[in-house]
Amino acid sequence: MAANESHYSLPRPSFDRAPKLLIVVAPYYKDIADQLVAGARAEIEAVGGSHDLIEVPGALEVPTAIGQAFRMSDFDGFVALGCVIRGETTHYDTVCNDSSRAITLLGLQGACIGNGILTVENRAQADVRAEAAGQNKGGGAAAAALHLIALSRRWGGVKRSVGFMPKADEFQIATGGTKA
Numbered sequence: 001m002a003a004n005e006s007h008y009s010l011p012r013p014s015f016d017r018a019p020k021l022l023i024v025v026a027p028y029y030k031d032i033a034d035q036l037v038a039g040a041r042a043e044i045e046a047v048g049g050s051h052d053l054i055e056v057p058g059a060l061e062v063p064t065a066i067g068q069a070f071r072m073s074d075f076d077g078f079v080a081l082g083c084v085i086r087g088e089t090t091h092y093d094t095v096c097n098d099s100s101r102a103i104t105l106l107g108l109q110g111a112c113i114g115n116g117i118l119t120v121e122n123r124a125q126a127d128v129r130a131e132a133a134g135q136n137k138g139g140g141a142a143a144a145a146l147h148l149i150a151l152s153r154r155w156g157g158v159k160r161s162v163g164f165m166p167k168a169d170e171f172q173i174a175t176g177g178t179k180a
Contacts, residue, residue: 012047012143013150019049019076021145024065026058026082026117035130036081036116039138044079047146051079059084059095059117063102070111076152077112077145081138083126084119092119112148116141 023040027033037053044051052075056065059082066078080103086092096119103115116138120126129137 009140009143010147012043013146015047015049015150015153019044019047019146019149020074021049021051021077021079021142021149022066022069022073022075023051023053023079023081023142024062024069025053025055026062027055028058029083029085029123029126032083032118032126032130033081035132036083036118036138036141039130039132039136039140040079040081040114040116040142042132043139043142043146049146058082059099062117063099063106066103066111066113067106070106070109077114077149079114079138079142079145080117081141082117083130084117085123085126086121107148110152112145112152114141114144114146114148 021044023037023044025033025037041051054065056062062080062082066080069075069078080099082099084092084095084099096117099117100115100119103113103117107113118126118129118137120129129135132138
């Protein structure tokens with residue numbers, strides 16, 4: 001059982017300027033979500049950070065809300081929280097895969113996201129993972145976001161386009177501009 005496995009956790013990062021995070025939670029299983037949020041809040045506050053909290057209908061909406069906030073707000077990072085418990089249909093697979101993939105894609109665009117959306121087989125697994133005094137997966141997701149924020153600050157937060165960028169003279173020829 002994973003609960004008996006030992007693992008290494010990175011030490012908390014420190015910040016010259018307190019980070020501001022957005023916690024996005026899907027409270028479908030409210031008691032589990034509350035535990036995840038409690039763990040995330042404690043981890044953020046432990047480094048002197050601040051946070052806002054928003055709720056969305058389900059795990060599939062978490063990355064959409066984070067994407068909107070990433071484009072339209074001034075948060076340093078994001079914590080994605082929720083719980084998906086396997087049911088009788090393939091809906092579980094869709095929700096797990098699509099929410100995780102969307103969060104990963106946002107991360108590749110530069111968003112500092114800790115993914116704490118639990119994907120479990122049953123309620124007992126969810127309870128064990130969510131408990132703030134136990135496995136504390138909400139705190140772990142916040143810690144992941146904080147580490148990514150620290151990395152982005154270390155590297156100066158330089159934003160570079162991803163994808164095709166023509167050379168300056170190719171751009172000028174294509175647009176009819178003059179060469180400088």
